[in-house]
Amino acid sequence: xxxxxxxxxxxxxxxxxxxxxxxxxxxxxxxxxxxxxxxxxxxxxxxxxxxxxxxxxxxxxxxxxxxxxxxxxxxxxxxxxxxxxxxxxxxxxxxxxxxxxxxxxxxxxxxxxxxxxxxxxxxxxxxxxxxxxxxxxxxxxxxxxxxxxxxxxxxxxxxxxxxxxxxxxxxxxxxxxxxxxxxxxxxxxxxxxxxxxxxxxxxxxxxxxxxxxxxxxxxxxxxxxxxxxxxxxxxxxxx
Amino acid sequence: xxxxxxxxxxxxxxxxxxxxxxxxxxxxxxxxxxxxxxxxxxxxxxxxxxxxxxxxxxxxxxxxxxxxxxxxxxxxxxxxxxxxxxxxxxxxxxxxxxxxxxxxxxxxxxxxxxxxxxxxxxxxxxxxxxxxxxxxxxxxxxxxxxxxxxxxxxxxxxxxxxxxxxxxxxxxxxxxxxxxxxxxxxxxxxxxxxxxxxxxxxxxxxxxxxxxxxxxxxxxxxxxxxxxxxxxxxxxxxxxxxxxxxxxxxxxxxxxxxxxxxxxxxxxxxxxxxxxxxxxxxxxxxxxx
Numbered sequence: 242x243x244x245x246x247x248x249x250x251x252x253x254x255x256x257x258x259x260x261x262x263x264x265x266x267x268x269x270x271x272x273x274x275x276x277x278x279x280x281x282x283x284x285x286x287x288x289x290x291x292x293x294x295x296x297x298x299x300x301x302x303x304x305x306x307x308x309x310x311x312x313x314x315x316x317x318x319x320x321x322x323x324x325x326x327x328x329x330x331x332x333x334x335x336x337x338x339x340x341x342x343x344x345x346x347x348x349x350x351x352x353x354x355x356x357x358x359x360x361x362x363x364x365x366x367x368x369x370x371x372x373x374x375x376x377x378x379x380x381x382x383x384x385x386x387x388x389x390x391x392x393x394x395x396x397x398x399x400x401x402x403x404x405x406x407x408x409x410x411x412x413x414x415x416x417x418x419x420x421x422x423x424x425x426x427x428x429x430x431x432x433x434x435x436x437x438x439x440x441x442x443x444x445x446x447x448x449x450x451x452x453x454x455x456x457x458x459x460x461x462x463x464x465x466x467x468x469x470x471x472x473x474x475x476x477x478x479x480x
Numbered sequence: 481x482x483x484x485x486x487x488x489x490x491x492x493x494x495x496x497x498x499x500x501x502x503x504x505x506x507x508x509x510x511x512x513x514x515x516x517x518x519x520x521x522x523x524x525x526x527x528x529x530x531x532x533x534x535x536x537x538x539x540x541x542x543x544x545x546x547x548x549x550x551x552x553x554x555x556x557x558x559x560x561x562x563x564x565x566x567x568x569x570x571x572x573x574x575x576x577x578x579x580x581x582x583x584x585x586x587x588x589x590x591x592x593x594x595x596x597x598x599x600x601x602x603x604x605x606x607x608x609x610x611x612x613x614x615x616x617x618x619x620x621x622x623x624x625x626x627x628x629x630x631x632x633x634x635x636x637x638x639x640x641x642x643x644x645x646x647x648x649x650x651x652x653x654x655x656x657x658x659x660x661x662x663x664x665x666x667x668x669x670x671x672x673x674x675x676x677x678x679x680x681x682x683x684x685x686x687x688x689x690x691x692x693x694x695x696x697x698x699x700x701x702x703x704x705x706x707x708x709x710x711x712x713x714x715x716x717x718x719x720x721x722x723x724x725x726x727x728x729x730x731x732x733x734x735x736x737x738x739x740x741x742x743x744x745x746x747x748x749x750x751x752x753x754x755x756x757x758x759x760x761x762x763x764x765x766x767x768x769x
Contacts, residue, residue, distance in 0.1 A: 317660035346660035
């Protein structure tokens, strides 16, 4: 069953329309990817799913429930967590404070403590740096903290916007591995936005390709990775 | 004279600190320059005066009550007046709080007239003599209470769920929403806490100064200077800057004359804006550089 469904979604900023009749389904328990060039509208779509921007038409439903009247603050409580583009950590607060803010909506204290140790096991450097001011860490450490912060909400759906942007390949691989293990062990459904199409198709079992505000292709990663159009247009490889 | 001037400045510094923390926090968290902060201080002083003159409750004892009353005022004003305005323009809140200040001051002129009132306690004129220096008990108590309040607020911000939500909202409003924090609710609480601290300052001021509807005006200038000096939104900065400001004012008054105390203090304010706009301690809001 689809955990998240986006149907015929239009979104405009003032006079300019940025999303056109988007259809997207994210299956429960899977990792899906949203790929495409800069300006394709991927980040806008993520923000619409998280509730930060309001679509002008169409429908987003989560677990069968229409989200139209649910504000961003409540969507976290329903189980949607977003790792925003550029990480957006609380730069002046410590790593531990950032992670605990991720669990702000939760009241199950002992489970929160368990989840914190899980995050520390996933990214051991976060435990070593737990007292450090988040804004002073390296980009990779900040991205780990941002992913950890979102996981602290114990989401059903984890949205990750441009995880790899500006990070060293070694760090990207580590975070990708961590995401795969969280998906396998806890069954958390994920939707990744990636400019790095190769990476996206490697992590995700299913991908949706967007171009200038529209969905142009959609299918299992194994099929897309062999698609000559994809190989040429997005991966810079000869067909 | 040097020692006495130093002690006088030090004792007043704490009160200035408390008068500033709420103003600075509201500015740092919401970007609102609350021009009605002085009116809140004045209201706190009148509440203390009323409780002292009608019910005979000592201002130091009634302070929690005054703070609770002002918390409700700040919370309600934010919820009903400022949040709706902020949705369109933060700058408009400046006009709104300016109007609120005029309204509240005139309201208190209408209610209490412009006559000067004062709270006299049995210990008002008593002082501790340390060598040649006289330390007024009231001023000493006010200074110590100020530091206690500042420390308490600091703990609330760093150790409690509400405090962390306030800091998160101040640092990145949208990211805070992604954590499930409703910014407007946080603004209500922040405004409430800011007003409660203004109330506490008014309470302390009622034991030190004559009370009139213009009381807030004599504070708001100092509050501005101390906020900028300490770094906008910084609790510890406001306390430290409160002492710096009070010491400068105290020395200017006793060595140059009372007329010079404001000239020196505001001259310093302008100099700091030009030379170190980020405040003396270089920290804006909790590490936001």
